[in-house]
Amino acid sequence: MLLLVATLMSLTLANAGTDTAVEPVQAPPFEEMLKIDAHAHFFDEMPEFVEMLRRTNMRVVNICVYGTMPELLQLAEQRAEMLHQKYRGTLYFASTFDLTRRNEPDYTEQVIAWLDKTFEAGAIMVKIWKEVGMDLKKPDDTYLMPDDPLFDPIYEHLVKRGKPLMAHLADPIDAWLSLDPSSVHYAYFRDNPKWHLYGRENVPSHAAILAARDNIMVKHPDLVVVGAHLGSMAHDVDEVAKRFDRFPNFYVDVSARTPALRQQPTEKVREFFIKYQDRILYGLDASKVTQAGAPSEEERVAFTRGIEKTYRAEYQYYAGTLALPRAVLEKFYHKNAQHVMPALAEP
Numbered sequence: 001m002l003l004l005v006a007t008l009m010s011l012t013l014a015n016a017g018t019d020t021a022v023e024p025v026q027a028p029p030f031e032e033m034l035k036i037d038a039h040a041h042f043f044d045e046m047p048e049f050v051e052m053l054r055r056t057n058m059r060v061v062n063i064c065v066y067g068t069m070p071e072l073l074q075l076a077e078q079r080a081e082m083l084h085q086k087y088r089g090t091l092y093f094a095s096t097f098d099l100t101r102r103n104e105p106d107y108t109e110q111v112i113a114w115l116d117k118t119f120e121a122g123a124i125m126v127k128i129w130k131e132v133g134m135d136l137k138k139p140d141d142t143y144l145m146p147d148d149p150l151f152d153p154i155y156e157h158l159v160k161r162g163k164p165l166m167a168h169l170a171d172p173i174d175a176w177l178s179l180d181p182s183s184v185h186y187a188y189f190r191d192n193p194k195w196h197l198y199g200r201e202n203v204p205s206h207a208a209i210l211a212a213r214d215n216i217m218v219k220h221p222d223l224v225v226v227g228a229h230l231g232s233m234a235h236d237v238d239e240v241a242k243r244f245d246r247f248p249n250f251y252v253d254v255s256a257r258t259p260a261l262r263q264q265p266t267e268k269v270r271e272f273f274i275k276y277q278d279r280i281l282y283g284l285d286a287s288k289v290t291q292a293g294a295p296s297e298e299e300r301v302a303f304t305r306g307i308e309k310t311y312r313a314e315y316q317y318y319a320g321t322l323a324l325p326r327a328v329l330e331k332f333y334h335k336n337a338q339h340v341m342p343a344l345a346e347p
Helices: 047-055 070-086 107-120 149-161 186-191 206-219 237-246 258-262 266-275 297-321 326-340
Strands: 035-042 058-063 091-094 126-128 165-167 225-227 250-253 287-290
Touching (some): 035 326, 058 070, 107 149, 149 206, 206 225, 237 266
Parallel strands (some): 035 287, 126 165, 165 225, 225 250
16 A cells, blocks of 8 residues: 655745854855755655756755654665665765664664664764654653663764764644644644643653753763754744854754744844854755555656745745845755765765
């Protein structure tokens, strides 16, 4: 049975660091700017999609997930490696690790060995997902938090190997609030009640999970952390700014959060991007995964057109509505990603 997953949270097309002063200049055409989508999940073989990426001067980092589903994790890793080898210079990937064996005595050794194999295959980053902090529990029935000592040897190994940690920890603050039809996250939490924590007792709060995320950086100051989805603080860029000021190795991507940025004052968001121009990465968080069979040519073409339309619409927001200076756009769209993941700078 063909299962097609196309999570396009950023398809909402509503209009909407450093302190170096930069005079605004006209943004380059979409195709001219090198662009890196640092947060994607494209695991299908789609020649039409790759052609579009190359035609529009785009590179993609495919993020592996499924830490609690080992069979799907292995499938995602295999596909990501295959696509990276076949489309070098266009498709890259980030690995993740099995969380189901976390109570085994040699767990961290298993994870480190697994990650090293993925690095040998080309992985340029490692992902940890929100199930840590929001879902998984320890043997004593307390929630497993991302700063648990269990993960410390893994984080230190990432420092040793020079690999950043992409941390999707917590969720938008809406997960802890009552459902609000006016929220850009309403449809997601309506359709994914598992992750809507409003009214549940004894679950970690949004603030508690972010504090645990921040504590990772306190304990491992040399670890580069990329906070996915504006670090789960997309409701207010001032909250992101506080972390930037505190943690020099903290970065964020905007994946699936451009609609949330559009809801904040344009000038405030623009000033945020200019002030912290060295710390923000572009990403979309779109997905395409066929678990059995393969998508038809018609499906591949339609999907590719939809993604290109979204890429262009979001570029218009950052280059047009926000009118970010070219130097800031270049950092946002590729230089910052190349800084934290140097393999992206290779020809």
